[in-house]
Amino acid sequence: MRICFILNPTSGTNRTQDVPALLTRYATKVGADFAIWLTEFAGHAETLAQQAAAEGFRVVVAVGGDGTVNEVGRGLLGTAAALGVVPRGSGNGLARHLKIPLDIAGAVRRACRPTFQRIDVGYLNGRPFFCTAGLGFDAHVSKMFAQAGTRGLSTYVKVALREYRRFRPTPVQVELNNQLIDTDCYVLAFANAAQYGNNAYIAPLANIEDGLLDVCLIDGLSLTRAVRVGVGLALGTLATSGGAVYHTSHHILVRSTTPIGFHIDGDYIEDAIAFEAKLAPLALEVAV
Numbered sequence: 499m500r501i502c503f504i505l506n507p508t509s510g511t512n513r514t515q516d517v518p519a520l521l522t523r524y525a526t527k528v529g530a531d532f533a534i535w536l537t538e539f540a541g542h543a544e545t546l547a548q549q550a551a552a553e554g555f556r557v558v559v560a561v562g563g564d565g566t567v568n569e570v571g572r573g574l575l576g577t578a579a580a581l582g583v584v585p586r587g588s589g590n591g592l593a594r595h596l597k598i599p600l601d602i603a604g605a606v607r608r609a610c611r612p613t614f615q616r617i618d619v620g621y622l623n624g625r626p627f628f629c630t631a632g633l634g635f636d637a638h639v640s641k642m643f644a645q646a647g648t649r650g651l652s653t654y655v656k657v658a659l660r661e662y663r664r665f666r667p668t669p670v671q672v673e674l675n676n677q678l679i680d681t682d683c684y685v686l687a688f689a690n691a692a693q694y695g696n697n698a699y700i701a702p703l704a705n706i707e708d709g710l711l712d713v714c715l716i717d718g719l720s721l722t723r724a725v726r727v728g729v730g731l732a733l734g735t736l737a738t739s740g741g742a743v744y745h746t747s748h749h750i751l752v753r754s755t756t757p758i759g760f761h762i763d764g765d766y767i768e769d770a771i772a773f774e775a776k777l778a779p780l781a782l783e784v785a786v
């Protein structure tokens with residue numbers, strides 16, 4: 499079994515580690531037949547993953563954060579290769595959901611001696627996601643975070659608190675399960691996996707192989723509700739705390755009269771007024 503590690507050298511906050519050397523050391527230790535390819539620009543991991551699958555690598559491992567995982571996963575859709583993850587981002591939502599070790603040694607061992615499993619793949623406006631996608635405040639914070647200059651959890655929290663004072667919800671109409679819901683969108687999250695990353699559980703009951711997206715709606719965020727949502731995210735109790743309303747569905751339409759930003763696996767994409775979220779059941783094989 500051949501394994502290809504696709505490394506995003508810009509991911510993570512620890513730039514002093516010699517990651518190729520560590521990958522080589524740990525993969526050699528378990529006797530793996532492997533290659534290491536480095537990305538050279540944003541989006542490159544998708545084409546590298548397609549190339550690796552075409553060259554017959556059985557496992558293609560994203561070495562990076564959820565952005566890199568998304569690119570590699572996207573490239574592997576419809577191929578015979580499975581996605582592995584060596585988490586090096588700040589959030590690592592998919593790796594945490596799949597219980598992949600967060601240390602390089604453990605994750606490399608897992609990628610080289612995997613068991614295989616299939617997971618669902620979500621789509622928002624035609625773009626695949628593996629962990630979460632969504633509209634509203636979380637997308638807005640992703641956009642501001644990308645412009646912040648520094649990374650990591652503390653920057654994320656700082657940006658979120660600053661933007662909380664400015665952000666206002668948008669009226670939307672949500673169509674799911676033959677139901678029309680007129681509401682406000684502060685956050686409308688589509689969860690394939692349970693968490694955003696960093697153990698922030700936006701949809702604690704989400705099951706990545708059930709053929710359904712968990713839809714989490716937060717229509718407003720007064721200070722008391724914000725505290726309740728924050729505690730619910732951290733403790734994994736948001737589904738029962740009353741801070742959010744949940745639905746499950748495999749096809750959701752959202753319309754708005756004013757543009758709302760959306761994100762895919764934590765990366766802000768653009769603003770739009772119409773959204774279609776859907777699910778491809780068990781469309782990706784993962785090596786976990």
Ligand SMILES: Nc1ncnc2c1ncn2[C@@H]1O[C@H](COP(=O)(O)OP(=O)(O)OP(=O)(O)O)[C@@H](O)[C@H]1O
Pocket residue numbers: 506507508509510511537538539540541542543562563564565566567569586587588589590649650695764765
């Ligand atoms: N060689 C590269 N140069 C510049 N950008 C790159 C390169 N390779 C990948 N990228 C981009 O870097 C972005 C961030 O990567 P990724 O999400 O893996 O790491 P991270 O931001 O550190 O992690 P997290 O999302 O958990 O904070 C990705 O969206 C990807 O497109």
